[in-house]
Amino acid sequence: MGASKLDLHAEDIKTMATIAKVFAHPARIAILQYISKQESCICNDIVDEIGLSQPTISQHLQVINKAGLLKGNYKGKSICYCLNVERFQEFQAQFNHFFKTTTAKCC
Amino acid sequence: MGASKLDLHAEDIKTMATIAKVFAHPARIAILQYISKQESCICNDIVDEIGLSQPTISQHLQVINKAGLLKGNYKGKSICYCLNVERFQEFQAQFNHFFKTTTAKCC
DNA sequence: TTGTTATATTGCAATATTACGATTATACTG
């Protein structure tokens, strides 16, 4: 099928998976790293940097944005995309909690 | 297409995405948490716990296993799956590094 | 307003993922 039986899983478990999905594509990791490095980061720069087409980058940006990790302000004709640091730290906290609470008992 | 242009991205970026993919499905998160909680954790228990079919669970276990996160020993007829803690901690370290090195400069 | 540049959206093709029934392999038991 391809559709995950979402109702099966607890809310926090679904949240973790949703967060992880954002990071589950190299282009999105690359975009996040690039955005965080640059002082000013307009979409066209990202396109040049990553090597994917403008629509594809835009699509990945949308995924990142939907996760709440993006802030954008117009800088002239371009948009300066920036990392939503607060949200990013929330994600990190979720991961840390997941790692902390997942420790093997057996073997 | 669906195929990611892998050659575009740096090795460490691909690694991050690959790791994240393991966590990018609620069933796998649930499996990992369940495995870590139980003293002894046979596959059939996981099937009962998660509510997906045996082949589906087996498929997810394979994904987790390919990532190196699984240890399994036969316990009678069943297999006791356990978390490879060392590998799991490696993953955590990778995430920590990613989060640490990705900090916004602009906005 | 018209033209220009930058980004978003749409539509579509290719591939990947998820899920399960049917079957096969594996390890034990009698």
Next chain:
DNA sequence: CAGTATAATCGTAATATTGCAATATAACAA
């Protein structure tokens, strides 16, 4: 060895993701 229980594999269907060309929209400049 034959029988049983458990897990893996195969085949296949449904859905999701990825990627891009074409097009639309948005913001500015003249």
